[in-house]
Amino acid sequence: MKTAVIVFPGSNCDRDIAVALEQATGTAPHMVWHRDTELPAGIGVVAVPGGFSYGDYLRSGALAARSPIMTAVREQAARGLKVLGVCNGFQVLTEAGLLPGALMRNAGLNFVCRDVALTVENAGTVFTRGYQSGEQVRFPVAHHDGNYVADAETLDQLEGEGRVAFRYAEPVNGSARNIAGIVSVDGNVLGMMPHPERRIEPAHGGDDGKRMFAGLLETVGA
Amino acid sequence: MKLRIYVTLKPGVLDPQGKAIEHALSGLGFSGVDSARVGKLIELEVADDTADADVDAMCRQLLANTVIENYRIERA
Numbered sequence: 001m002k003t004a005v006i007v008f009p010g011s012n013c014d015r016d017i018a019v020a021l022e023q024a025t026g027t028a029p030h031m032v033w034h035r036d037t038e039l040p041a042g043i044g045v046v047a048v049p050g051g052f053s054y055g056d057y058l059r060s061g062a063l064a065a066r067s068p069i070m071t072a073v074r075e076q077a078a079r080g081l082k083v084l085g086v087c088n089g090f091q092v093l094t095e096a097g098l099l100p101g102a103l104m105r106n107a108g109l110n111f112v113c114r115d116v117a118l119t120v121e122n123a124g125t126v127f128t129r130g131y132q133s134g135e136q137v138r139f140p141v142a143h144h145d146g147n148y149v150a151d152a153e154t155l156d157q158l159e160g161e162g163r164v165a166f167r168y169a170e171p172v173n174g175s176a177r178n179i180a181g182i183v184s185v186d187g188n189v190l191g192m193m194p195h196p197e198r199r200i201e202p203a204h205g206g207d208d209g210k211r212m213f214a215g216l217l218e219t220v221g222a
Numbered sequence: 223m224k225l226r227i228y229v230t231l232k233p234g235v236l237d238p239q240g241k242a243i244e245h246a247l248s249g250l251g252f253s254g255v256d257s258a259r260v261g262k263l264i265e266l267e268v269a270d271d272t273a274d275a276d277v278d279a280m281c282r283q284l285l286a287n288t289v290i291e292n293y294r295i296e297r298a
Contacts, residue, residue, distance in 0.1 A: 059287055066284060095287065102289045107238050149235060149290055174238070 001217055003029040003045040006073070008064045008092075013050035013197060017086065020197040021047065024213035034067040039076055044220035046073060050087030050142075050195060060103060060145040061091030070096050082126060082220055083189040087143055090181070090191030099184055099191045100158070101150030106143070107174020113142040115205070117169035118180050118194060122162045125183050127190040130215025136169055137208040139194035146193040148175035148182075158182055166192055223270045224298035225277060229286045230261035261291075265298075 003021045007014045014031065021029045029047070030040045039046060053064035064070070070092070077083050077098055085093040093099045106112055115138050120131040131137065150158070155176055158164050166181035173193070181192025196209030231237050243258040264285055268277070277295055286293040 058284070062284065062287065094289075100289075102287055104235070104290065105238050107236070109238050109242055147236075147238070174236070 001025045001045070001220055002027065002040065002043045003047070004032050004040055004043045005029045005047045005049055006032050006034060006069055007049070008034045008051065008053035008067065010053045010055055011049050011051035011088070013086065013088075013195065016195075017047045017049045017084075017197040020200050020209065020213045021045070023200060023210070024217040032069060034064065034069050037068045037072060039069070039072050039081075043081070045082045045084060045216060046076070048073070048083065048085040048089030048092050050089055053088055053092065056145070059091075059095065061088055061093075061095040064088070064092045065095035065097075074098060077184070077189055080186070080188050082216065084127065084216070085189070085191040086195055086197060087141075087146075087193055090193055091145060093189060093191040098189050099182055100154050101148055101176075101182075103145045103193070104147040104149050105145055106147050106172075111142075111144045112146065112173055114140070116141050116172050116180075116194060118166045119169045121164045121167050122183075124162065125165050125187050125190065126219040127183065127212060127216050128165050129219060130211030138199070138206060139196055139209060140198045141172060141194045143173070143193055146173040146175065148179045148193075150176060155179075161185070163187075165190055166194065223268055223272065225266040225268055226296040226298055227264040227266065227277075227281060227285055228261060228294045228296065229264065229281075229291050230294075231259055232290055232292055235290050 005018050091103045120135045123131045123133040163183045168178040168180045183190050196212045199209035239260045240258040247255045281293040
């Protein structure tokens with residue numbers, strides 16, 4: 001299974017997520033520069049990594065979401081390509097219109113950098129099949145703008161359609177309904193603020209994140 | 223031609239930054255500040271014949287995130 005990681009100026013989790021994908025697939029992902037206009041042929045998963053693309057100028061993820069490669073990501077996502085956005089990647093995906101809502105400044109105004117408990121709300125998505133619904137996992141978060149905002153109708157729709165993949169099990173950033181990660185209507189795009197790629201081996205303090213990559217690759221066909 | 227684009231949070235969208243400013247003002251002893259909201263001012267220098275529709279498109283496609291923000295265009 002071929003995978004790809006998009007690299008923006010200011011990405012800083014691109015190598016972490018590349019390690020996680022390589023661990024799951026046995027093959028190093030293609031690293032794709034944001035100015036490229038096409039994704040490599042035959043990839044099954046593309047990751048939009050964490051970081052501070054374009055220094056968070058204008059709004060977090062706003063400028064990255066308009067970079068040339070995102071047109072290709074949008075086109076391929078419409079055809080079913082699995083897209084995983086973590087942290088800044090989640091912000092980029094909402095700004096690109098691939099996921100609803102927006103990520104705003106944390107309610108406490110603090111940059112939150114610690115491990116948090118999450119509940120896997122829906123283990124039926126292609127990204128969460130390595131877990132059980134209702135299971136609690138711990139992933140690190142490290143963000144300033146993780147406060148998920150959407151109108152009540154959108155939130156009800158996300159809940160009703162089982163599109164809340166992860167929910168914070170403790171107060172973290174003021175997110176509406178404690179939402180930590182959501183999937184798209186078709187279920188092939190996941191955005192989440194916590195970092196599963198930073199929890200893939202015992203030396204990280206746990207490997208709760210490993211099952212996410214393993215489960216995803218199993219679905220896509222490693 | 224100079225344009226000023228004011229980008230503001232939609233009513234009802236919580237503004238933690240505005241809240242902090244509101245508290246800081248009352249901490250300084252200013253009473254009667256009921257609310258503070260933080261927005262952005264973006265100044266653009268554009269060709270005189272730039273169409274209104276183009277400016278509007280700039281706002282919708284990039285300058286404002288219309289999920290959470292409103293914008294207002296002012297010709298200077």
